[in-house]
Amino acid sequence: MTIAGSFLAFLLVGLPIAFVLAATALVFIAVSGNTVLIQSYAQQLFGGLENYGLLALPMFILLGEFMNAGGIGRRLMSLSLALLGSVRGGLAYVNLIANMLMASILGSTVAQITIMSKIAVPEMEKAGYPRDVSVGITAAGGLLAPIIPPSMLFIIFGVVAQMPIGDLFISGIVPGAMMFVAFIVVIAVFARLYAFPRSERLSLRRRLAALLDALPALAIPAVIIGSILGGFATPTEAAAIATLAAMLTGLFVYREMSVADIFPAFANAARSAAVVLFLIAAAQVFSWVITFENLPARVAEGLQLITASPIVFLLLLNLLLLMLGMVTDPIPAIILVVPVLLPVATDVYGIDPFQFGVIVCLNLTLGLLTPPVGTGLFAAALMGGVKAERIAWLVTPFFVAVAVVLVLLAFFPWLATGLKELL
Amino acid sequence: AEYRLGLITPPPHQWTVTANTIAEELKEKTDGRVELLIFPSGQLGNEAQMLQQLQTGALDFAFLTLGEFANRDPNYGIFLAPYIVKDVAGAQKLLKGDTAGELLDGVNKFGLKGFGYAMAGLRQIVMRGEVKDVGGLSGKKIRTVPFAPELDFWVKVGAAPTPMPLPALYDAFANGQVDGMQIDFEGTWNSKYYEHAGTIIESNHMMFPMIAVGSGRKWGAVPAEDQAIIEEVLKAHLDTLVGSYAEIDADYLEKLKGTEVPVIAIDRAFFGEAIDNWYKEWRTKAPMLEKLEAEASGL
Amino acid sequence: MSSVLSEERVERAGVLARVSARLAAVEWYCAGLLLCVVFLLLLLNVVTRSLGSPLIWVDELAIYVMIWAALIGASIGIRNRDHIAMTLLTDMLPVGSRRALLIGVDAALLVFFAILGVILWNWFDPVGVLAAETLAEFSQKSFNFIYEEPTTTIAMRKVWFWLILPAFFLSGTLHAAANLATRLRGGEGER
Ligand code: NA
Ligand code: NA
Numbered sequence: 001m002t003i004a005g006s007f008l009a010f011l012l013v014g015l016p017i018a019f020v021l022a023a024t025a026l027v028f029i030a031v032s033g034n035t036v037l038i039q040s041y042a043q044q045l046f047g048g049l050e051n052y053g054l055l056a057l058p059m060f061i062l063l064g065e066f067m068n069a070g071g072i073g074r075r076l077m078s079l080s081l082a083l084l085g086s087v088r089g090g091l092a093y094v095n096l097i098a099n100m101l102m103a104s105i106l107g108s109t110v111a112q113i114t115i116m117s118k119i120a121v122p123e124m125e126k127a128g129y130p131r132d133v134s135v136g137i138t139a140a141g142g143l144l145a146p147i148i149p150p151s152m153l154f155i156i157f158g159v160v161a162q163m164p165i166g167d168l169f170i171s172g173i174v175p176g177a178m179m180f181v182a183f184i185v186v187i188a189v190f191a192r193l194y195a196f197p198r199s200e201r202l203s204l205r206r207r208l209a210a211l212l213d214a215l216p217a218l219a220i221p222a223v224i225i226g227s228i229l230g231g232f233a234t235p236t237e238a239a240a241i242a243t244l245a246a247m248l249t250g251l252f253v254y255r256e257m258s259v260a261d262i263f264p265a266f267a268n269a270a271r272s273a274a275v276v277l278f279l280i281a282a283a284q285v286f287s288w289v290i291t292f293e294n295l296p297a298r299v300a301e302g303l304q305l306i307t308a309s310p311i312v313f314l315l316l317l318n319l320l321l322l323m324l325g326m327v328t329d330p331i332p333a334i335i336l337v338v339p340v341l342l343p344v345a346t347d348v349y350g351i352d353p354f355q356f357g358v359i360v361c362l363n364l365t366l367g368l369l370t371p372p373v374g375t376g377l378f379a380a381a382l383m384g385g386v387k388a389e390r391i392a393w394l395v396t397p398f399f400v401a402v403a404v405v406l407v408l409l410a411f412f413p414w415l416a417t418g419l420k421e422l423l
Numbered sequence: 424a425e426y427r428l429g430l431i432t433p434p435p436h437q438w439t440v441t442a443n444t445i446a447e448e449l450k451e452k453t454d455g456r457v458e459l460l461i462f463p464s465g466q467l468g469n470e471a472q473m474l475q476q477l478q479t480g481a482l483d484f485a486f487l488t489l490g491e492f493a494n495r496d497p498n499y500g501i502f503l504a505p506y507i508v509k510d511v512a513g514a515q516k517l518l519k520g521d522t523a524g525e526l527l528d529g530v531n532k533f534g535l536k537g538f539g540y541a542m543a544g545l546r547q548i549v550m551r552g553e554v555k556d557v558g559g560l561s562g563k564k565i566r567t568v569p570f571a572p573e574l575d576f577w578v579k580v581g582a583a584p585t586p587m588p589l590p591a592l593y594d595a596f597a598n599g600q601v602d603g604m605q606i607d608f609e610g611t612w613n614s615k616y617y618e619h620a621g622t623i624i625e626s627n628h629m630m631f632p633m634i635a636v637g638s639g640r641k642w643g644a645v646p647a648e649d650q651a652i653i654e655e656v657l658k659a660h661l662d663t664l665v666g667s668y669a670e671i672d673a674d675y676l677e678k679l680k681g682t683e684v685p686v687i688a689i690d691r692a693f694f695g696e697a698i699d700n701w702y703k704e705w706r707t708k709a710p711m712l713e714k715l716e717a718e719a720s721g722l
Numbered sequence: 723m724s725s726v727l728s729e730e731r732v733e734r735a736g737v738l739a740r741v742s743a744r745l746a747a748v749e750w751y752c753a754g755l756l757l758c759v760v761f762l763l764l765l766l767n768v769v770t771r772s773l774g775s776p777l778i779w780v781d782e783l784a785i786y787v788m789i790w791a792a793l794i795g796a797s798i799g800i801r802n803r804d805h806i807a808m809t810l811l812t813d814m815l816p817v818g819s820r821r822a823l824l825i826g827v828d829a830a831l832l833v834f835f836a837i838l839g840v841i842l843w844n845w846f847d848p849v850g851v852l853a854a855e856t857l858a859e860f861s862q863k864s865f866n867f868i869y870e871e872p873t874t875t876i877a878m879r880k881v882w883f884w885l886i887l888p889a890f891f892l893s894g895t896l897h898a899a900a901n902l903a904t905r906l907r908g909g910e911g912e913r
Binding site for chain 3: 015038054232273388
Binding site: 036039 | 463
């Protein structure tokens, strides 16, 4: 009680969340009487980041910086526009398609929302879309980033669960496509509800020009996939190669950035990555302390008492993850949940670990957009200049769409595992 | 009282299974006085972090592979000597021998209390391409753990040892970032590395031991009566665990032979001079190696 | 984005805040440089492996360099209030009590750093280690192996990399103190 109380108190007065976690861990140690843990505290803070998989995170953020500075995101937006004809709410669909293309390059929702807010929101506002709805759609589109490969979350899940990351990526493709379709349905409803303007149909010539212009940008996902499948690079290294490709494209192909822009991109990426990495470090300390007190294992035992059915277990898991996702970001949540619940899922309920992985990652992604703790939500609010509460409300229909996908995933494991077995 | 045991293997692994059995038996034999909580999959941190927690007394027990010890004292690397034993039965004897015992007591200097050794399956080689002789390994990138004795072995064979985190290995092997790996049959089967293999080499060339240790600081505070029971139960189960690998290795080898991947059996002669060179170098690096060799030749 | 030094903030602040601003500017360069090193190390790994001569120390070094960049960046984050916080409740408060609460939060951060400082002092134990004959003796007696801990693949003791923690403590404390001082002087009413 003291622990939950101090966690909430720290959180509600507005102490930065990383420090909420770090301080609650201290309170936990003091209350539990295991004061000897204090001696390992600093090492655990450092050790929380000693993980090869985490190197991908600053690389993806860096990739985002260069894609933004190099004008790559804008090309993908123009290409999406060229693909679509005259449709009510055309730009909203364009936003979604551009998000899908971005998702095939980026692995991080926050990075994607940051870029897309800069590109898509002003464009939509100019065309007469309400600003808050534009920001909401952009934020929801960001949810595709960690599901369509490559994915930061799958990398971290793979690291924690000790599972092949490439297979996890493949398992995310079908659910990612389902999410995309579900989002199209939501946008169609929005189009009527908010009376979205129609998009104009571009001439064939302008369409071809947009396609040609976007080709170098489209080469970047090809570089990522090619360097991994060609045996040159690990997914982490592929992010570095893609960064190099984006840098060269921005410098020499689109010429939207100059050599002078390179160092600030690194420094700013380091600053943004640091905020996330420090949060992970603090979350690791927190999760280490509560693991030490055997809290997660007790939760698992409780779950086992409730049901023997794998489907009921998965539905309960979804509820638990939704609640957890509200108060934390996905990365700390994965670290918290997977070591405890994955063995329960596979050994007790016979659930496929890839099905479990996709459900966990997809569900926890939602947490990025839920208050009180939602990095994606705050990024969208900051970039779009709209109140976080308003965005949270606007993305609710998209949440329902994802919930439908999640329920389908619970009932039909082959949605996650089928493609992997086919290939 | 509540005690904690940490280890890096996942729940289905034989080490974790044994840890759980030990916990149950301790509870029974001490009438519930000793409650051992098991933390698998590195939940309390990696081996370096667990070692530090043992030293401060936060953690009570752990199963640690030799890496962290060999990293601090090269003598702990001698168990990785290639072909020091020819089979699991040999390993079982050697791990209970005098040299092993001396090194077990030596963990005091790290602030630990040693209980005994166990191990995983004997090391084998799994390659992407076809391999007929040692030339087939030359220049190849072989995934290993970053222990000096193991890296040295591969350098002497003429390959390029490539350390890589285990979760990255499947993809790396499938895509060719590495050409092969040093691993046991259990891992080859369970992680499906054979799916992308061109040759499985039944080499049995190396042991992969682990030491069961306790916190030196905390051990003193355990009541003498419970100390005796804990030591006895741990020793018995560790020995059984080592022995069980004869069957585990055989079972998984059988399974792998059922796949389409050719399995070739080799012995020390296959590697030519590489192994002699390894011994020459490590006799200087790790003075206790000669003692272990003498003991092994008497088995 | 590179304007780590916000002119208006500096004007309203005292010496502490000026030092904090200078430090943040230096940290910005360090963090960028370190991330650049991570990037180059990853590429180096790709190249050397393709050439068939992989370097075994690159991965471990890249991780440590990333951690340095992360903790330096986190320190800048304190000065610039980049760290994500939940302000749902504080936003609803009237100006007066909100200001009091924000001062309290800044003070709480300073308390956290004070505790971290004590933890680090005990861990690095500079007095104890100077008093001991050898590092080995220090480790044996104190069960504190901080100075003996090796890295896995880099021929260096781990403590060299852990030194970023005291650095983080010092810079974080300075930034947190400067933030509190600025707030007390009436600066930064908005956040
Ligand atoms: Na993605
Ligand atoms: Na959330």
